[in-house]
Amino acid sequence: MLKTVNRVLLGLVGLGLFVLGGGVLLGGLDLQRRWDFGMPGWWPFRGPDDVVLGAEGRTRWRDEGWWWPTVIAVLAVLLVLLLWWLLAQRRHRLDRVLVDSEDGAAARLDGRTLEDAIEEEAQALDGVARAHVRLTGRRTAPAARVRLLLEPHADPARTLGRLSRETLAHARDSAGLDRLPAKVRLREVRHRAHRTA
Numbered sequence: 001m002l003k004t005v006n007r008v009l010l011g012l013v014g015l016g017l018f019v020l021g022g023g024v025l026l027g028g029l030d031l032q033r034r035w036d037f038g039m040p041g042w043w044p045f046r047g048p049d050d051v052v053l054g055a056e057g058r059t060r061w062r063d064e065g066w067w068w069p070t071v072i073a074v075l076a077v078l079l080v081l082l083l084w085w086l087l088a089q090r091r092h093r094l095d096r097v098l099v100d101s102e103d104g105a106a107a108r109l110d111g112r113t114l115e116d117a118i119e120e121e122a123q124a125l126d127g128v129a130r131a132h133v134r135l136t137g138r139r140t141a142p143a144a145r146v147r148l149l150l151e152p153h154a155d156p157a158r159t160l161g162r163l164s165r166e167t168l169a170h171a172r173d174s175a176g177l178d179r180l181p182a183k184v185r186l187r188e189v190r191h192r193a194h195r196t197a
Contacts, residue, residue: 026039026045027045028048094111094135094136094142095111096108097109097110097114097135097142097177098140099175099176114142115134116133117171118131118144121166121170121171122167127153127154127158127159128149128150128154128159129149129151130148132147143180144168144183145182145183146163147185149189150188151189152188152189160184160186163184168180
């Protein structure tokens with residue numbers, strides 16, 4: 001979902017900037033006159049002497065009581081949305097996992113070490129070309145996000161079963177966790193078709 005929102009937002013912002021920049025360039029280089037074509041009547045940039053925002057546009061709403069509160073509210077909402085979007089990009093990654101050592105004290109396990117161990121064991125599975133693991137969630141209740149790149153000959157159902165029964169079960173048991181839920185994404189390695197004579 002986040003990837004889709006990012007792509008749509010970046011596409012819209014890019015399109016808007018492209019149109020605005022192209023229009024300013026057309027006016028600034030006086031290309032309408034040189035290439036003999038016209039722009040719509042509402043377009044503000046008609047020649048090199050035109051400005052983006054004229055004196056009338058800058059002072060039109062200055063005396064209205066609602067103008068500045070509206071501008072400040074819109075900018076504040078925009079800032080909050082941009083900060084939310086920025087924070088949404090950073091998925092929380094666990095640096096430590098708290099393990100019950102059964103003597104009353106909790107031991108700390110390095111999150112990266114556990115990720116690397118799961119990755120190594122997942123990559124050793126038959127048909128897995130590459131694995132990437134990221135631990136998320138709380139320190140006392142971690143969850144794993146696993147991405148597997150499968151070879152063309154791999155059986156996805158069998159690979160997923162072995163990952164669940166062996167790799168994730170080993171990680172859960174070795175870390176002393178009650179459960180280790182996981183989201184797994186499978187993708188196949190792209191390869192060229194082989195020609196036969």
